[in-house]
Amino acid sequence: MQGFRRELIAWLDKHEAELRLPIEGHPTLDEELAQFRHVKSALFDADWGRYGWPSSVGGLDGSSMLRAIVGEEIATRDLAEPGLWSMIEVLAPTVVAFGSPELVAAMVPPLLRGDETWCQGFSEPGSGSDLASLSCRATAVDGGWLINGQKVWTSFAQLAQRCILLTRTGEPGSAHRGITAFFVDMDSPGLTYRPIEIQNGRLEFCEVFYDDVFVPADRVLGGIGQGWQVAMDILPYERSTAFWHRGAFLHHRLDELVERVADAGEPDADDAHLLGQAFQTLMSFRFRSRSTQHRLAAGEPLGAETSIDKILIAAADQTLYNAVRDLLPGVIEFDADTEAGRWRWEYLYSKAATIYGGTAEIQRNIVARRLLDLGAEP
Amino acid sequence: MIDADDLALLAVSFSAAMAQAPGAGAADVALHELGWGELLVAAPLQGAAAAFAALGTTGSSACLLDDVLAHALGLAVTPDVCVVMPAPSRREPPGVRVGSSIHVHGLVSARIDTSAHVVVAVADDGGEVELLEIDAGMLGCGEGERALDPDRPYRRVAADLGPDGVRVVSAAAEWDDAVRDARAALTHQLIAVSRVMLELARQHAVDREQFGRAVASFQAVRHKLAEALVAIEGAEAVARASVEDDCDPLVATVAKSLAGAAARLTATNAQQVLAGIGFTTDHPFHRSLKRMMVIDTLFGSARTLPTEIGHTLLSRGGAPRLVEL
Numbered sequence: 001m002q003g004f005r006r007e008l009i010a011w012l013d014k015h016e017a018e019l020r021l022p023i024e025g026h027p028t029l030d031e032e033l034a035q036f037r038h039v040k041s042a043l044f045d046a047d048w049g050r051y052g053w054p055s056s057v058g059g060l061d062g063s064s065m066l067r068a069i070v071g072e073e074i075a076t077r078d079l080a081e082p083g084l085w086s087m088i089e090v091l092a093p094t095v096v097a098f099g100s101p102e103l104v105a106a107m108v109p110p111l112l113r114g115d116e117t118w119c120q121g122f123s124e125p126g127s128g129s130d131l132a133s134l135s136c137r138a139t140a141v142d143g144g145w146l147i148n149g150q151k152v153w154t155s156f157a158q159l160a161q162r163c164i165l166l167t168r169t170g171e172p173g174s175a176h177r178g179i180t181a182f183f184v185d186m187d188s189p190g191l192t193y194r195p196i197e198i199q200n201g202r203l204e205f206c207e208v209f210y211d212d213v214f215v216p217a218d219r220v221l222g223g224i225g226q227g228w229q230v231a232m233d234i235l236p237y238e239r240s241t242a243f244w245h246r247g248a249f250l251h252h253r254l255d256e257l258v259e260r261v262a263d264a265g266e267p268d269a270d271d272a273h274l275l276g277q278a279f280q281t282l283m284s285f286r287f288r289s290r291s292t293q294h295r296l297a298a299g300e301p302l303g304a305e306t307s308i309d310k311i312l313i314a315a316a317d318q319t320l321y322n323a324v325r326d327l328l329p330g331v332i333e334f335d336a337d338t339e340a341g342r343w344r345w346e347y348l349y350s351k352a353a354t355i356y357g358g359t360a361e362i363q364r365n366i367v368a369r370r371l372l373d374l375g376a377e378p
Numbered sequence: 379m380i381d382a383d384d385l386a387l388l389a390v391s392f393s394a395a396m397a398q399a400p401g402a403g404a405a406d407v408a409l410h411e412l413g414w415g416e417l418l419v420a421a422p423l424q425g426a427a428a429a430f431a432a433l434g435t436t437g438s439s440a441c442l443l444d445d446v447l448a449h450a451l452g453l454a455v456t457p458d459v460c461v462v463m464p465a466p467s468r469r470e471p472p473g474v475r476v477g478s479s480i481h482v483h484g485l486v487s488a489r490i491d492t493s494a495h496v497v498v499a500v501a502d503d504g505g506e507v508e509l510l511e512i513d514a515g516m517l518g519c520g521e522g523e524r525a526l527d528p529d530r531p532y533r534r535v536a537a538d539l540g541p542d543g544v545r546v547v548s549a550a551a552e553w554d555d556a557v558r559d560a561r562a563a564l565t566h567q568l569i570a571v572s573r574v575m576l577e578l579a580r581q582h583a584v585d586r587e588q589f590g591r592a593v594a595s596f597q598a599v600r601h602k603l604a605e606a607l608v609a610i611e612g613a614e615a616v617a618r619a620s621v622e623d624d625c626d627p628l629v630a631t632v633a634k635s636l637a638g639a640a641a642r643l644t645a646t647n648a649q650q651v652l653a654g655i656g657f658t659t660d661h662p663f664h665r666s667l668k669r670m671m672v673i674d675t676l677f678g679s680a681r682t683l684p685t686e687i688g689h690t691l692l693s694r695g696g697a698p699r700l701v702e703l
Contacts, residue, residue, distance in 0.1 A: 272688030284612030
């Protein structure tokens, strides 16, 4: 692992300049997407983007930790928008596991090369934390399925070519038993979307409407009624390489913050305390996640105990950006330069860390029920 | 190095000895007979981690921290070695040399009751730390004073010493190593004490009924206990790494800080869940609470350590990764 990292760092040192597209000021989402694709494509061509992925999708096999290391070094150099990067780490392994061999061979390589992006159609207006209550309907028709309903909070749907979509194929009220997952082309007739502007000004996600959208039968992931397993399968991937990447990104920002505070001169004990708290909160995530990565690489199943990883990384995210706000007084509130814009943007986004991927409350419910054995809630 | 299985076996026998002789003196002797001193030499960090976890789990008042410090400072590890520790919440040597006199302000373990001599680390102007040995009677340590923890495993000491009766043991001691080893060991005790508190509260929540149902079924209660477990596990992850060979000394500092914070949160949440019974001496919770508060103050507390960590980051000019995958 350490040899792999050293070689990767040497390669990045040599090629960093050409990996960075010229972007003036705070990048637009389109510019971030272009930068992201540029980096993915260069990494794939140089093989770094192929380690840790199976050979069936153009990868070079090897441990998923190799992917985690690549993600970490990319985050440390601010070479790719972290949300776009994580999306691949979360979705691709699940499609590899549940898609037909033909589908996987056709669809995953363009994703790894950065030619495509995908999105995740899970949440609905009436189904957030209670995901198993979802009602977007898939009805069997000749040769496939017709989909009708609405999704929401679909990150980067407007940029995506494909969607991993959860639908109801069982009776209404069939909960997690009656859910089926599909791999849907975003340019399918009848599929429309409306981007939603969030607090930081970015069009982070969309409402997506399905109006008699036809999906061929060979686009089912897993089997009919297996959608809940597909959704749950995403969890270990999210909590391994994707979390590690997010943690590395936060680490890089904390590193920058320490530098900013040191350069500003005369930091007092309160300043040091905030930095120390941010660092130790991040370290508790990092050391915990490190053992999770090793467990996954050793073939161990990941389960409820990774809710702890999720709570820890959300705490690290928010502790860091709260410290940013306090240690750089007024920067987030008043300043107009590019760096201030980035801190402002990221500060506002950090508040989502206790919401996306299962809220902090849902995670605590899981810890209480499964890890503390407190019995079922009434 | 020591085999993991051997270490686990030793930990079991340590726990049994601690349970049999909970007081300080007898337990210290029993543990040394079981090979605690040799373990400390063979595997100082891992051995101390196992022994201090047993201290936390059993609630024993055995004075093993003196041995950890003695080993780190290059002194012989014996059941009567007694080393003065920093003042509450501090990391600096307890002694300061000013001209020809030495001011001592710190803590000692219960070994002060039986040891004839104590060792004091003293900082001089030049940044060196020397080790001095003095007669135990030269330290002002009140007999039978009242304190929070009824076993009084640690007590305040203070003294102003002249040159008489002071023997130099070492002119340049590795104080930072002692701080690191003490923190790594105490981290494991704090985590074990926290687990005891959490289990007491968990059992109470499952057994206690109000409104016709177990209080464990109320989300407000469940989340308090879940938060405690998350904090404990987060600290434990760093604690495990703090005893790996060649690890950055900052890891032990972060581990102690997180373990102290986890212990505080667990104590607060557990006591809230235990409610009335948690305030009594009928219920065992008070022992863990008091012990946790004492251990939190040793070699830097959850209040002072984040500040120290922040200053370390500022002086290094960045946030080190500490571990790689």
